Amino acid sequence: MMGEEFVSLSLTPLLIGVFAAIACALPGNFLLLRRQALIGDAISHVVLPGIVVAFLVTGYVSAWPMMLGAAAASLLAVGLIELIKRLGRIEPGAAMGVTFTAMFAGGVLLLEQTDTSAVHLDVEHALYGNLESLIWLDATGWRSVLDPQALAGVPDELPRIFLTLLAVIAFMRLFWRPLKIATFDTGFAQSVGARPTAMGLALVVVAAVAAVAAFDAVGSIIVIAMFICPPAAARLMTNRLERQITWSVVFATVSAVLGYVLAGYGPLWLGADHAVSAAGMIATVSGIILAMAALCAPQRMRSGAPAN
Amino acid sequence: MLTEALTLQLGYNATLVALGAMFLGVAAGVTGTFLFLRKRALVSDAISHATLPGVGLAFMIMVAFGGDGRNLLGLLLGSALSASFGLLCIGWLTRRTRLAEDAAIGAVLSVFFGFGIVLLTIIQTMRVGQQAGLEGFLLGSTAGMLWNDAVIIAVGGALTLAVVIALRRPMTLVAFDPEYAAARGLNVARVDLAIMGLAMAVTVVGLKIVGLILIVAMLIIPPVAARFWSERTDHVALIAGGIGGASAYIGAGLSAVAPALPTGPIIVLVSFATFLISLLLAPGRGVLAAVLRHRRFQRRVHIRQGLLALAQGQPIYERYTLRLLQRAGLVEADGVATETGRARAAKALRDEARWALVRSDQALEGAAALYDGLRDLETVLTMDQITEIDRRIGAPQGVAL
Amino acid sequence: MNLKLASDLGTPPTEDLSGVPLAVRGMTVSYGQKPAVFSVDMTIQNGSMSAIIGPNGAGKSTLLKAALGVIKPLAGRVSVYGKPLKSQHHRIAYVPQRASVDWDFPTRVIDVVLMGLYRELGLLRRVRTSHMETAMACLDRVGMTDFAERQIGQLSGGQQQRVFLARALAQGADLYLLDEPFAGVDAATEKAIIAVLKSLKDDGKTVVAVHHDLATVSDYFDQVFLINTRKVAEGPVATTFTAENLNAAYGGRLATAQIDRLAVSAL
Helix, strand or coil: CCCHHHHHHHHHHHHHHHHHHHHHHHHHHHHHHCCCCHHHHHHHHHHHHHHHHHHHHHCCCCHHHHHHHHHHHHHHHHHHHHHHHHHCCCCHHHHHHHHHHHHHHHHHHHHHHCCCCCCCCCHHHHHHCCHHHCCCCCCCCHHHHHCHHHHCCCCCHHHHHHHHHHHHHHHHHHCHHHHHHHHHCHHHHHHCCCCHHHHHHHHHHHHHHHHHHHHHHHCHHHHHHHHHHHHHHHHCCCCCHHHHHHHHHHHHHHHHHHHHHHHHHHHHHCCCCCCCCHHHHHHHHHHHHHHHHHHHCCCCCCCCCCCC | CHHHHHCCCCCHHHHHHHHHHHHHHHHHHHHHHHHHHCCCCCHHHHHHHCHHHHHHHHHHHHHHCCCCCCCHHHHHHHHHHHHHHHHHHHHHHHHHCCCCHHHHHHHHHHHHHHHHHHHHHHHHHCCCCCCCCCCHHHHCCCCCCCHHHHHHHHHHHHHHHHHHHHCHHHHHHHHHCHHHHHHCCCCHHHHHHHHHHHHHHHHHHHHHHHCCCCHHHHHHHHHHHHHCCCCCHHHHHHHHHHHHHHHHHHHHHHHHHCCCCCHHHHHHHHHHHHHHHHHHHCCCCCHHHHHHHHHHHHHHHHHHHHHHHHHCCCCCCCHHHHHHHHHCCCECCCCCECHHHHHHHHHHHHHHHHHHHHHHCHHHHHHHCCCCCCCCHHHCCCHHHHHHHHHHHCCCCCCCC | CCCCCCCCCCCCCCCCCCCCCEEEEEEEEEECCEEEEEEEEEEECCCCEEEEECCCCCCHHHHHHHHCCCCCCCEEEEEECCEEHHHHHHHEEEECCHHHCCCCCCCEHHHHHHHCCHHHHCCCCCCCHHHHHHHHHHHHHCCCHHHCCCEHHHCCHHHHHHHHHHHHHHCCCCEEEEECCCCCCCHHHHHHHHHHHHHHHHCCCEEEEECCCHHHHHHHCCEEEEEECEEEEEEEHHHHCCHHHHHHHHHHHCCHHHHHHHCHHHC
């Protein structure tokens, strides 16, 4: 399993899965604490209309325009949700529900009306992605990792999601303090000039960028699951934000690796001869981790004032 | 063709599906209203995504017992069971851990859906699985529907609607004011359970028509649109039912004539259009009305403040205030009050003095509660009362009212 | 609803207010169509300890929050030491209502106090020993050093309020604005907080608190600002906290006997 075949068939999908999971889990921590966990759900739904419109405008399937389209759709959705919430005085959950279902419906309708049979663009692909197919054909073993010629054949998704992950980490590092202060105490953040409104918006934009880059590689199921499950499980492990972030990265990584391995090899161990959806399996594993955390993590209960 | 579709002349199946969809739309709109008013609209999103593993497992079990696995009733039963399990998980996560409900909803919907996809990929590799058409449950498809399926949908829609109508009173009470409902002896937890159960019934019956990703729109959009038109719970529910029923009927009818138009998205987009119209144009809560009202209100505040400043000989700092006063002919371009301006300013100051008295007098407490800095005293008190107040202030008489 | 507002918090009034810690001019704040605060002028004296008092829903907290730019006013101007609010964040310390935050947030007491050093630490500067010492000293002033490592969710209401005060102390500001600092705290905490506030005043700082307990006004404060949507009166407690003004602010909501007992004129 660790040989030549592993490098060319499994290394790149594994790395892409892990990077995507971490890129989503990191902003997910703050979304969770801000009670905006479902923003991730909304964003992952509106990515579909974004890429469909990008395809209709440019006329061909190519990653960058589609990512731009998806990012634009996410921003449009977030703006619409805010607008409906404020102007219509509608509670956030309902405002989200209205926006993402309508945009998703628009995406499906456009897709059905367009001839996309020649290109690889369909709803199922958008949902489960195609992690298994992101293989590295030029690799001939571990030596290829240092071989520039072979590296040129790495699937484009890998550098894209890696750069996105670096950008997400840079954002979190740079704005760590104002993010934390604005999440904990908006009024105080405003009074010390930590710009809580701008921070909230920036967080959503970063989450959207992470979602779009991850979506491009792995589909929207992982995106929603990774926004919520690893941070939620991590929250139950510790009462320190710094440690929560670390745990969420660990959980995201374990979900991605274990999910990928189980999807690829699990059925074989059970005697079946076909792999199952890796994206679905990664989401499932993250759910199992959350369930275990909810059952026995040290800080799973709300803390009350102690008797002293 | 369109008129034929909308007047039910496209054959039994299409007619049954359109009627079923309409019943379902009404039931969804009404049930969704209660979810929305209980601030739990997105629970429906978790319910619908959590149906997928049930569909997959039911198919596999039916095949294992020698069936062909496509029995709609069996599949819907499976979906209902797994959705209930999803609901239980949400309840358990929010009660037993420190996680908030939104996180629990997100976790359940993504994990159940992910597991459902795993099951679907397994089914695709089964010999009978290739033509199972379970993907139809993702986005809904009414094309090529069997007579039996159409009957199930029509009957299911009608039954759900019947239960909604039967339970509308307790649900209205609980949605409007749960504490009052509890005081009246209603079991709030049980009514909440009924609302959830109905949301699940709507989801399950609607799976085949709209698909699980979009069925939540039928539970969310019509109530939100209806909310703009009324402040009364029962009216909102009624309007939501109307919007839901009409959207579903039009959606099902349109896609019967034009198979390229998928039912689910059409239904969602029709109801979204009514939402947009409501958001922008509804009187009272609509955006346009609110903007106009706010503008008018802001102008009144600035003019009033400007007048008070003039009357007390204080400078007016804000350019916007000055501009408004100037436009109303109350000050000259150099900021000096005109004659009308002086009179209005004196009256404003006088009114403030009167209000101050009203608000410190226990006997006038009812009127005092209406104070907002802008309200004319004459709309609250009688002329006699005002004269009496002026007498108590004792200041110069005869300021023009 | 936050539609575009024509207010102009950026530029201070043209009068000379350089010696005035906080001046509010023509402030109107409205939730929907009913102003919570209408055309209010407020001038806080340097080195004073001022109470903002008024009945429930009179706009006390709203006025404070609008003065800080936490909520947007419909009209009005704010000057802090004669300059626009934007340039003066470093001179203000704000203690919000305890109930305004989620105490289940995953953080420790000491981390909350360190938030008070935000302006000094900026985005990337490391927390050094000196910063930790400052934070611990502030915790010491409110008697909470033993709780530094405690998770904030484990604190009682009074302890939470002390932590908030310690965070404000860490800011090293000149003007302290507190929103209902004594709401729902135990007697020991109330005593501890007022001792800290008095020591701030002795150091020449200015303290403004939204206050709801009329019985303690004359013990705790030297200046008072009475509001009931409009300003009712402002000035020294001795001349302003009178039966007449209380009556004007509270209207029928306070029994006359009560007013006579509380007001300074009857002391």
